[in-house]
Amino acid sequence: MNPGEIISTQQLHNLEVSFWYPMESDAEPLCEYINTLSKERTYIQLQGEQVSLEDEKKYLDNLLKKIKDGTGGSIVAWADGQIVGYLDLRPKEKATRHVINFGITVRKEYRGKGIGKQLILLAIQQIRLNFKHHKIMTLSAHADNELAIALYRKLGFVQYGQLPDGVFREGQYHDLILMYKKL
Numbered sequence: 001m002n003p004g005e006i007i008s009t010q011q012l013h014n015l016e017v018s019f020w021y022p023m024e025s026d027a028e029p030l031c032e033y034i035n036t037l038s039k040e041r042t043y044i045q046l047q048g049e050q051v052s053l054e055d056e057k058k059y060l061d062n063l064l065k066k067i068k069d070g071t072g073g074s075i076v077a078w079a080d081g082q083i084v085g086y087l088d089l090r091p092k093e094k095a096t097r098h099v100i101n102f103g104i105t106v107r108k109e110y111r112g113k114g115i116g117k118q119l120i121l122l123a124i125q126q127i128r129l130n131f132k133h134h135k136i137m138t139l140s141a142h143a144d145n146e147l148a149i150a151l152y153r154k155l156g157f158v159q160y161g162q163l164p165d166g167v168f169r170e171g172q173y174h175d176l177i178l179m180y181k182k183l
Helices: 025-039 053-069 115-130 146-154
Strands: 006-012 015-020 075-081 084-092 099-106 136-140 157-167 171-183
Touching: 006 115, 015 115, 015 157, 025 084, 053 075, 075 115, 075 171, 084 157, 115 136, 115 146, 136 146, 136 157, 146 171
Parallel strands: 099 136
Antiparallel strands: 006 015, 015 075, 075 084, 084 099, 136 171, 157 171
16 A cells, blocks of 8 residues: 555546545645534534644644554545545554454535445455455444445444444434444
């Protein structure tokens, strides 16, 4: 994996989408992307908080080091001159180093176009190429995010647990669904 390396370019619902490993110049678009999602108060950790460009640059700097040394990664989806999707890979350590967790987001107006599915399929492919010792992918999803859970199931992920009140969003607690897929 090399920062800025294009993994794939695909036509999805009459939309040309490029997928690549992030690079330094992605800091501003990533900052805009995450802040837009945060304002939406969707199924992500940020619920209205805004990330500064300085903090995004620090995050990206750390991520690029992880990509270079093989201890992490992410994939950016780009279309129409902006970031439209993002997936990050967070390998576990020590006795659980064969497990890799991921998180995924897609910009609101681009959901339902296959971008999330392609991000996951490309992540699986990249894990098999670059993280060969990883045998299990895990994720957590908000229990009321039915479309995402259906996609994960379609791609072979299996629910192995549920954390009651695992996330606080929209002024109330929601359950988290825990899922895995053996690679």
